[in-house]
Amino acid sequence: MIETVRRRLRRRHLLYRWTPVAGGGSGDRVWRLTGRGRATLYAKIGTDPAALRAEAERARWLIGAGVAAPDPLEVGEDGGTGWLVSAQVPGRPASGDWPAHLRAPVVAAVARLARRLHDLPADRCPFPRGLEHTLAQARQNVRAGRVDPDDFDDERRGMSARQALEELERSVPAEPEEDRVVCHGDLTLDNVLVDPATLEWTGVVDPGRLGVADRHLDLALALRDLEGDPGWGPSFARAFAHHYGDDRIAPGRLAFYRLLDEFF
Structure with a gap:
């Protein structure tokens, strides 16, 4: 078809x-x-x-x-x-093969894009993506067989989808999600576009998961991309956090939201 x-x-x-x-x-x-x-x-x-x-x-x-x-x-x-x-949205993916001297400005542009999204008025966004929605969807995806353990991150290699779900249920943050913002929902470097001439962000692609959620839903994925890609690495992850605002990032929440992403 x-x-x-x-x-x-x-x-x-x-x-x-x-x-x-x-x-x-x-x-x-x-x-x-x-x-x-x-x-x-x-x-x-x-x-x-x-x-x-x-x-x-x-x-x-x-x-x-x-x-x-x-x-x-x-x-x-x-x-x-x-x-x-x-x-088409103009620009090149931030994940592209950027020359070494442009990588720091590209990371700064991705951080500015994240801040721009998260500064949008969340009360005007009609799409909920809080834990009450994403946890329910994660459970449904496991029941429906839509979670592929072969795609899990290295720390969960060998786990079944059911075992990963049990880990997720045990890891739900105790604190309420008070700091809800407009999240892209899949904020990887592939999904952020940057102008090669100005080195400013131009927009995003694949916004199908966009909605109001804890900001760490986005931050966990952007930082995971930067930390795990040999072309970038931990120093660029630290630069992203600095440009975004270290004071807005709770490191304890990042691991949970990376785990949550395994189900989508």
Whole structure:
């Protein structure tokens, strides 16, 4: 059915060349659409239409709040297969192969983007992502067999999804989530775009998990990316924390939110 939908979309975008790109961990298939003199588009097709609709809704909200995201041009569903066609956001992924002398400015730009998101008015964001929602979704994902232990971080290699869930349940922070902000929900370096000329952030991609949550939902992933990537490393993670604001980061919460991410 995915191929059927793709052929239908190609007929609607006849003047574009379709180039497959990596689809991430969701199982969606993604193509870059390019054409002479035409704006670049991205087409995402998958078997979870509700998730694609949710991504489109969150992208629209984020654009309205002043942070660039892929502008949804078309979203639809047919026979259990969904699609989303969006405009490209300018910039290069922060995860790209940046020259050594540009890496510190790129990390600073990612930290500024995180602060910009987290400074948005959380009371105006209609998408909840607090623990009462994410823990319930984690349990549901385990029951439905949607958690792949082969993708677990190194410290949980060899665990089953059920064992990891038991660890998660034991690790829930005792303190209430009082410091809720607008989170991207999947704030990896792949999902933050930076202008190579100005070294300012230009926007984000893949906002399907955007919502109001503890800020450490985002910070845990950004810091994990920086710490674990040999091209970056702990010194860049410390630089990110400095630019974001060390006083806003509770180290004890980071491990929990990294564990929580295993279920999504």
